[in-house]
Amino acid sequence: MKMSRRTLAALTAAALPALGGASVANAAPPELPRVRGDEALARARVAADVLMGDYDQIKAWFPSSWWNSAVALQTIGDYMLRSGDRRYLDQLDHTFERNKGPFPAGELSGDELYGNFTSRAIDDSGWWALTWITAYDLTGEQKYLDMAVTIGEFMDDFWDPSTCDGGIWWNEERTYKNAVTNGQWIRLTAELHNRLPGDSAWLERSQVAWDWYLASGMANEAGLLNDGLTDACENNGDHVYTYNQGLAIGAPLELWRATGDPQLLEQARYFADSALAQGALFTEGILTEWTDVLGESTNDNHKQFKGIFLRYLMDLADTTGDARYQDVVATQAATIWEQDRSITDELGVRWAGASTEASPNVFDWRTQASALSALIADLPQDGARRSLSASLSQAPVVMPDTDLMTVDLELHVAITSTPARDVRIRLEAEGPDGWALEAADHVSLETSETEGEPVLATVPVQVTVPADAAEGTQLITVTASAPGGLEYAARSEVVVARSIDFDGGTQDGPWLWDAGGSGVTDEPGRFADGSSYFIYRFPFPASTATAELTVTISNQYLVDLGADGETWTRVLAEDEPLRDASNRADHTFDLAPYLEGEDKDVYLRVSDAFPEDGWGGQVHHVSAQYSGS
Structure with a gap:
């Protein structure tokens, strides 16, 4: 049925429990001291620098993940806005200019990119639009806002009232209406309205979308956003992901800025309080994705969800000045720094830091960007002198x-x-x-x-x-x-070290000379898909005369050896496009030809024999035997 805004307003009480009704009782967070503004800024700056260390200057993004790159760059934009540190403006602009055109499938992501940061994944496009609005806020350059408008118009073509009375489709194939794409759409349209003088069209879209969002049923009785709708337009009961809940906070908050409607601010509070309620999204005071739990497996998408929640919780804390939200932010930041930080200031996926041999904590640029959002949120609004x-x-x-x-x-x-x-x-x-x-x-x-x-x-x-x-x-x-x-x-x-014997992906960090955009699987193994690669360095003792290297490898591999990390000899190549690891085997290489110089370093590079299909070489184990002269 079709509903007017007046009807939807009357149904708001039915669509959501009474605002403010969510209990925010939760287990006591860890007792960690709250840091001063100067310390918070130092921590955020170091974490931002670590994140940007993985930025690929040639391709102008973070390798192997398109939407994650958009979110990571928006996080860097958030850092620059909050801290006053503008060192990474050039990288934002480089990404914009380098990647605004079309790209065939596989070159920058799995999907074909149509140009203007759009693709078949509608929510991917939306993340880029939000990133370019942040760039506009930083610089005032009109080209960034124009690009966000272009992406918004692309997304608007997927608003479809013929199914479920409205909503944006998640993908070009129009198979699913979900929380992330629609929460994102409301935030984006409200942001555009708030930056375009005299606008009414984007505001109308935002209000219609918000009304539909509330009435859609994606918010369950506990005030938590399940992932999306069934084909029958009912809540599908799928997992509550933290980024969906974050957008449920951020969407009405930006629309409140556009309209001044106090109910919208209360709705943002309601979704925040629902997340903070006992048994919801926090465990002993720490934001926890369900995939963070020991024994569960995370993936490259899940790794960045919590940071999006913190981005919008920060916005709510700033807007309301509510000490409850500020305390939650401070707890996340302190716990990450004390319990989820490596010796090299890498930040992991489990903010409470839990890790076992069977279920290790995971550290990469995606987890770094996510945790950085918590550190940014803990910065004073007016920075630190x-x-x-x-x-x-x-x-x-x-x-x-x-x-x-x-x-x-x-x-x-x-x-x-x-x-x-x-x-x-x-x-x-x-x-x-x-x-x-x-x-x-x-x-x-x-x-x-x-x-x-x-x-x-x-x-x-x-x-x-x-x-x-x-x-x-x-x-x-x-x-x-x-x-x-x-x-x-x-x-x-x-x-x-006096021996070389490690599993790829879980034990290979000290030996990894250049990650090259590679990834890590749940089963021990480091892989290089498409244009990515990785290089191991083996610094044999100066007296080494002979050495053999054994590598357990599978799928579509190319393997090169070299003595300087720059000049390579191809020693192994898979000539079949295998995807099932059926060719997994040990291969042993004589390293004597690479030990002739005074420097006994030997380098091993792994890349993808069939870069167009994304099943590159995967190293499971490496060992070496060597002897002196």
Whole structure:
């Protein structure tokens, strides 16, 4: 049946339980200290830098995932808006200019891209539209807003009242109407209205879509968004994903800005309170995707859902000033930093940090972007006038011989302080007993006049590893401190190894020289699909004369060996487009031809023999045997 807005308004009480009725009681969150604004900014800056370390400057996106790249770049935009740090504007613009045209299937994502960041996946297109609105908010450049309008017009073609009385289709094939595409559509149309002077068309679309969304039944009796509708236009009872709940907060909030209707703000609160209720989306105070639970498997999509929720919870906390929401944000940020952070400041998918051998925590650029949203949300709205951060480059694996070995690291220091002034930053390096560390004891920097813009310095740190160094992971720390109580400890690990024997994907981190856009499967294995690849480095001791490398590999592989990481010899290639790992086998290679120089490093590269179909080489296990002269 067709419904007028007046009828829908009368049905709102039936479509949703009484606003504010959701109990926000929850298990006590972990007791972690709330950080100052300068510390929050330092943490967000370091996490943003780690994320952008995975940005592919050539392809101008984050490899192997199209919609995830849009969300990650919007997160970087959120960081720049919140912090005042504008260092990544060029990358946003590079992505816009490099990728606004059409691309055949497989080149940038699995789908063909039609141009203007559109494809058969309607919600993918919507994420890019939201990203370009953020870029417009950062720069005021009209081209970004124009692109968001173009994407919006593309999406509007998939609004279809002939099925379920309305709603945007999830895909070009028109097979599913779901929460993400429609929550996204309401937010997008309201954002466009709020940025286009004199608009009425986008506002009308937003209001019609919101009315339909409330009446659709996707919100269940607990105020949680199930994934979508059945063919009979009923709630399908599918999982409640955190990003759907986040959009249910963000959509009415932006529409409230457009209309001033207080009921919309209350509806945003209702969906937030429903998420915070006992037994809903939080476990012991920490936002938890159902796929985060030990024993469950995450995937590349799930990895970014929680960050989208935090983006819109931050918006609600900022708008209302409600201490409950601010406390939730602070708890997520503190727990991530203390329990879900690697030694190299990578942030994982499980914000509470749980990990077992059978169900390890997962770290990649998608999980980094998601957790970064929580750190951004914890920044003061007006930024922080002063902050100090530092990071250490990751050391390569060391395989000791009979002599001392040196490892060169780089300490990256960043400071903000307004007004501009000279700041002396003290440095103190620490390492294992018996190791020698050489680094300057201070660095002096003149801070920028521009609030939020960090001034950067790179300081060399030389680490001398004794020949009898204990095997395993050894911690290196450099602590930077500045006047006013600013302090930050940068960490790195040196892995000392005397053997090579690891599973791909779960144990290969120390040996991974270049991830190259590769991915990791649930079963131990690192894979390279399409144009992606990965490179392992094996730093054999200086006295090594002979060595053999055994690789367990499957699917559509190309395998190359080299002595410098740049020049390659093809040693193995699959000539059939296999997808079922039926060719999984051990292959052994003689490494003697690559050990002739003074440097005994050997590099192994794996890529995709049939890049058009996305089933590239997958390495399951690597081992090596070697002997001295």
